[in-house]
Amino acid sequence: xxxxxxxxxxxxxxxxxxxxxxxxxxxxxxxxxxxxxxxxxxxxxxxxxxxxxxxxxxxxxxxxxxxxxxxxxxxxxxxxxxxxxxxxxxxxxxxxxxxxxxxxxxxxxxxxxxxxxxxxxxxxxxxxxxxxxxxxxxxxxxxxxxxxxxxxxxxxxxxxxxxxxxxxxxxxxxxxxxxxxxxxxx
Amino acid sequence: xxxxxxxxxxxxxxxxxxxxxxxxxxxxxxxxxxxxxxxxxxxxxxxxxxxxxxxxxxxxxxxxxxxxxxxxxxxxxxxxxxxxxxxxxxxxxxxxxxxxxxxxxxxxxxxxxxxxxxxxxxxxxxxxxxxxxxxxxxxxxxxxxxxxxxxxxxxxxxxxxxxxxxxxxxxxxxxxxxxxxxxxxxxxxxxxxxxxxxxxxxxxxxxxxxxxxxxxxxxxxxxxxxxxxxxxxxxxxxxxxxxxxxxxxxxxxxxxxxxxxxxxxxxxxxxxxxxxxxxxxxxxxxxxxxxxxxxxxxxxxxxxxxxxxxxxxxxxxxxxxxxxxxxxxxxxxxxxxxxxxxxxxxxxxxxxxxxxxxxxxxxxxxxxxxxxxxxxxxxxxxxxxxxxxxxxxxxxxxxxxxxxxxxxxxxxxxxxxxxxxxxxxxxxxxxxxxxxxxxxxxxxxxxxxxxxxxxxxxxxxxxxxxxxxxxxxxxxxxxxxxxxxxxxxxxxxxxxxxxxxxxxxxxxxxxxxxxxxxxxxxxxxxxxxxxxxxxxxxxxxxxxxxxxxxxxxx
Numbered sequence: 001x002x003x004x005x006x007x008x009x010x011x012x013x014x015x016x017x018x019x020x021x022x023x024x025x026x027x028x029x030x031x032x033x034x035x036x037x038x039x040x041x042x043x044x045x046x047x048x049x050x051x052x053x054x055x056x057x058x059x060x061x062x063x064x065x066x067x068x069x070x071x072x073x074x075x076x077x078x079x080x081x082x083x084x085x086x087x088x089x090x091x092x093x094x095x096x097x098x099x100x101x102x103x104x105x106x107x108x109x110x111x112x113x114x115x116x117x118x119x120x121x122x123x124x125x126x127x128x129x130x131x132x133x134x135x136x137x138x139x140x141x142x143x144x145x146x147x148x149x150x151x152x153x154x155x156x157x158x159x160x161x162x163x164x165x166x167x168x169x170x171x172x173x174x175x176x177x178x179x180x181x182x183x184x185x186x
Numbered sequence: 187x188x189x190x191x192x193x194x195x196x197x198x199x200x201x202x203x204x205x206x207x208x209x210x211x212x213x214x215x216x217x218x219x220x221x222x223x224x225x226x227x228x229x230x231x232x233x234x235x236x237x238x239x240x241x242x243x244x245x246x247x248x249x250x251x252x253x254x255x256x257x258x259x260x261x262x263x264x265x266x267x268x269x270x271x272x273x274x275x276x277x278x279x280x281x282x283x284x285x286x287x288x289x290x291x292x293x294x295x296x297x298x299x300x301x302x303x304x305x306x307x308x309x310x311x312x313x314x315x316x317x318x319x320x321x322x323x324x325x326x327x328x329x330x331x332x333x334x335x336x337x338x339x340x341x342x343x344x345x346x347x348x349x350x351x352x353x354x355x356x357x358x359x360x361x362x363x364x365x366x367x368x369x370x371x372x373x374x375x376x377x378x379x380x381x382x383x384x385x386x387x388x389x390x391x392x393x394x395x396x397x398x399x400x401x402x403x404x405x406x407x408x409x410x411x412x413x414x415x416x417x418x419x420x421x422x423x424x425x426x427x428x429x430x431x432x433x434x435x436x437x438x439x440x441x442x443x444x445x446x447x448x449x450x451x452x453x454x455x456x457x458x459x460x461x462x463x464x465x466x467x468x469x470x471x472x473x474x475x476x477x478x479x480x481x482x483x484x485x486x487x488x489x490x491x492x493x494x495x496x497x498x499x500x501x502x503x504x505x506x507x508x509x510x511x512x513x514x515x516x517x518x519x520x521x522x523x524x525x526x527x528x529x530x531x532x533x534x535x536x537x538x539x540x541x542x543x544x545x546x547x548x549x550x551x552x553x554x555x556x557x558x559x560x561x562x563x564x565x566x567x568x569x570x571x572x573x574x575x576x577x578x579x580x581x582x583x584x585x586x587x588x589x590x591x592x593x594x595x596x597x598x599x600x601x602x603x604x605x606x607x608x609x610x611x612x613x614x615x616x617x618x619x620x621x622x623x624x625x626x627x628x629x630x631x632x633x634x635x636x637x638x639x640x641x642x643x644x645x646x647x648x649x650x651x652x653x654x655x656x657x658x659x660x661x662x663x664x665x666x667x668x669x670x671x672x673x674x675x676x677x678x679x680x681x682x683x684x685x686x687x688x689x690x691x692x693x694x695x696x697x698x699x700x701x702x703x704x705x706x707x708x709x710x711x712x713x714x715x716x717x718x719x720x721x722x723x724x725x726x727x728x729x730x731x732x733x734x735x736x737x738x739x740x
Contacts, residue, residue: 081425102221102224102347103224103307103347104347104429105307105344105345105346105347105348105424106424106425106429108343108344108345108346108347108424109344109421109424109425112343112344117459131221133204133208133225134346134347136343137341137343137344137346138343140343141343141344152216163200163203163204164197164200164201164204164341165196165200166193166196166197166200167197167341167343168197168337168338168340168341168342169337169338169341169342169343169465170463170464170465171343171344175464176464177338177413177464177465178193178337179334179337179467179468179471179474180464180468180471182191182193182474184470184471184473184474
């Protein structure tokens, strides 16, 4: 697996205390390690409990963290593609995808590929600056957890999960495009 | 044409409700300008120089008379009683109130219309040949594929926040009337040696600041793979397209940076993984889509008799003869002809029509052309299925409503962006230049003698007026706060697409009509029999034009 090139550290995702998972507001059970290119992190440095690592840190420590497999998640920055996790996705309990800006739509593709190509069945969490109005698209791309970092109450966002109740294309939540569900008879 | 079923209706209703909520949150201060921006753009709403502008989608340019009447009603109730046809076959309102937009969208939804994805960094309205289904040089009707692409691209969850806007055009004929090589993806319908239908796929075309002609990355794509291949292209672009600079974010820049071969390799690798999946387009789905575009109930007509009558009428009426020559287009069914209603009489901004004219268009469509209307990318309106025996009658009616200016395809049938009169991006006004040129060259005999000649005007380098692909292209530029105009020659949008070359230093607005006159003089003096402007240009090159235009007065 190729190692991603070093890059300047941009906006870091926040890790709010509460979030939406599977349509309910719950306490956040995970800590999130921000990306720090300077720090030399070893497996021993990591806090106990569930922790979400930057991709580069996870790639480095993965083999040493085998024993903690169920409590180590990974977050992808927007310029990191799903294939950098690849088949390992099926072994991970949680993957987060970062929106440095809500207009940066690369995480939609990352989510979709993690689910449909790399067999990821764990928690797929949106982190960063995504907005409420993107919740249905995120859901359709396989996200089931939303660590929203805006000011609004999370309960107020739940309605937006229902903005659309049908779709034209195939996606993670609807494997068949509309032309395979419609009656096409004349 | 396509008719919504309950699922289409539900999706569009849900979209209207969603946007109503978003507008309320914005007006209540819960959504910032920055957050509201992409949401309103994806619902067609711009904030312009003078007022909001709402761009309404006309999927592949096709409207029925009910929809046209609803547009007329909307311009009256919510706007200033006129609308504007765009170069992407859409309709724009220039003066709606932001607060009214959800109501306008709800009124549109009732007649199976919307403004979804007419702006913003997403997949835009798919465009095609205005003579789809009737042109004699057509291999396969592109509209059923356009409708499948419309459905695939509408509310696509993965591609709503692309690096930049994304435009797809489809052509099913020998002559490319859809300018597919000037689009992010151009789809040309072809047949292979086994007689199977498929597509040649072009990518990376576009105008704007960096005009590029699209390149073919696949010569034959079987039709079953249309949507999975499009999905692969857009997925590669979504992951790799530049997001750090909006002027370098279009797919054309990515294709150029990677090289067309490498880009194609990545698309093919992605496509290999999905081509046999759920997005495979089964035969039944294509057949189902085709059923929405049946051949209208044509009368069985004695074609040669109809032609003879027409010749007689043309022989005794010069004005009719001119209109017949310029504003009608041969039809594949004997006894029928397609008619272009010109929205470009002198003195009216190209593409503008009043509410009354919209109603007149709807009436003419019902009376003469099975109730259907097409918007062209040259900003005119087509009635595609008119009986030849009734052309004279239609011409008289069109004349009454101001649609019969017999200038289609000539110098005065120009493409022109709204320019500095309306648009906040423009460097210069474009409409007054168009009008000054129309006024100078109002002699029809001269225009006809010049033959087919495309003159396109953009008020800035974003190129909404397609100046790069006009035979004569005019670009508004700003020089120390003053408006000047640069001229390019030799552009072309069709299957022999090419970009124009800059003639030289720019001109003031007052100088423009005379300068165009000098360019035309060079053409007239140098042309060989049957040669069009573009042919002469290709033969003699830029130099003779340059010498004449910049000659020192002696």
